[in-house]
Amino acid sequence: MKLKRKELLIRGTPISQGIAIGTLVAFTHVQKSIPEREIPKDEVRLEIRRYEKALKFTKKDLQRLKKLLEMDHSHEAAAILETHLQLLDDPILVTEVKEKISESRKNADFVFQGFLLEYQQRFEEIQDLFFRERGYDLLDISRRVLEHLGGSERASLASIPPNSIVFSDEISASDVAEANLQNICAIVSHEGSSTSHAAIVAKAKGIPFIANVSSDAIEEAMGTDVIVDARSGDLILYPAKRTLGKYEKAEQQIRDSFHELEKICSLQAETYDGYPMGLMAILRWSMKSKKCMHMDAEEWVCFAPNIFT
Numbered sequence: 001m002k003l004k005r006k007e008l009l010i011r012g013t014p015i016s017q018g019i020a021i022g023t024l025v026a027f028t029h030v031q032k033s034i035p036e037r038e039i040p041k042d043e044v045r046l047e048i049r050r051y052e053k054a055l056k057f058t059k060k061d062l063q064r065l066k067k068l069l070e071m072d073h074s075h076e077a078a079a080i081l082e083t084h085l086q087l088l089d090d091p092i093l094v095t096e097v098k099e100k101i102s103e104s105r106k107n108a109d110f111v112f113q114g115f116l117l118e119y120q121q122r123f124e125e126i127q128d129l130f131f132r133e134r135g136y137d138l139l140d141i142s143r144r145v146l147e148h149l150g151g152s153e154r155a156s157l158a159s160i161p162p163n164s165i166v167f168s169d170e171i172s173a174s175d176v177a178e179a180n181l182q183n184i185c186a187i188v189s190h191e192g193s194s195t196s197h198a199a200i201v202a203k204a205k206g207i208p209f210i211a212n213v214s215s216d217a218i219e220e221a222m223g224t225d226v227i228v229d230a231r232s233g234d235l236i237l238y239p240a241k242r243t244l245g246k247y248e249k250a251e252q253q254i255r256d257s258f259h260e261l262e263k264i265c266s267l268q269a270e271t272y273d274g275y276p277m278g279l280m281a282i283l284r285w286s287m288k289s290k291k292c293m294h295m296d297a298e299e300w301v302c303f304a305p306n307i308f309t
Helices: 041-071 075-087 091-104 108-124 129-149 173-177 197-205 215-221 241-262 280-288 297-308
Strands: 008-011 013-016 019-026 164-168 184-189 209-211 225-229 234-237
Touching: 008 215, 013 197, 019 184, 019 241, 041 075, 041 091, 041 108, 041 129, 041 173, 041 197, 075 129, 075 173, 075 197, 091 108, 108 129, 129 173, 129 197, 173 197, 184 225, 197 209, 215 234, 225 241
Parallel strands: 019 164, 164 184, 184 209
Antiparallel strands: 008 234, 013 209, 019 225, 225 234
16 A cells, blocks of 8 residues: 655746646656767768768758747747757868768767767856857757767657656757647756746746756656646645645636636737737737646736736
8 A cells, every 4th residue: 555645845946937737757868878880981971971861850850840939939939949950050060070970980879979978078167158058059959960860769748648747857948849738737857047948948838847856856756746836946746635726726717817818819909099019928828728727827917907908
């Protein structure tokens, strides 16, 4: 007989506002061990083409995600993926790696992994947050290149089961861009900041997100129902019946507020003197209103006065 655990509150850093109730699941990218192989001289060109093909497939991945974000009016998030696409044309990724493959006559995935580890160490030494974020971008797209080279397992938030609250040690911008909003209620991570590209994409997609939560603290709670309150940064494990009821009521209030606003979201929004006001956010949330209600009730207050005034 499994004993019921006492309710446990873990405080993280609020990244993207909202509340969610769901099952805690782990998300990670499994890195395979890449063996070093000698490439015959007459097959070096074929190996370079294999690398070029991996870059091409990675570019298609990012273009697809960027288009989805643009269709959802998440233009700031789409701009982040545009920087990823530009990085794929950087001489470091294109020219230097191909030259290294040709000079060393080693397999492309082994050469690329070595390149990746080298630059990862460099970026870890950088203190400036702006340049560290560029490093995360490089690691993000590099992981996808390795996946297409066959160097790691393909993991995607698009295939996460319904009603999931995802935990990951570190989440990337393109990971969040792939998130299936009908299945993912919230994201919890060990590392992250409100200015990270992953945070920007999560906010654009309306996914509650808290960071700076230790994996050791929640390991035993995997597979159980938890509550994320990303307004305060709280993660509630083994919620008591009373706590669960409180948050279910809060979710219902958000849902009711949404339905009231949905009735009038197609009306022209303007000031008394006829100046049009942009309320695209309401339309965006309308498209995303499925099982998981992501918007904080307090956030609706920001929009309501403009409509009812």
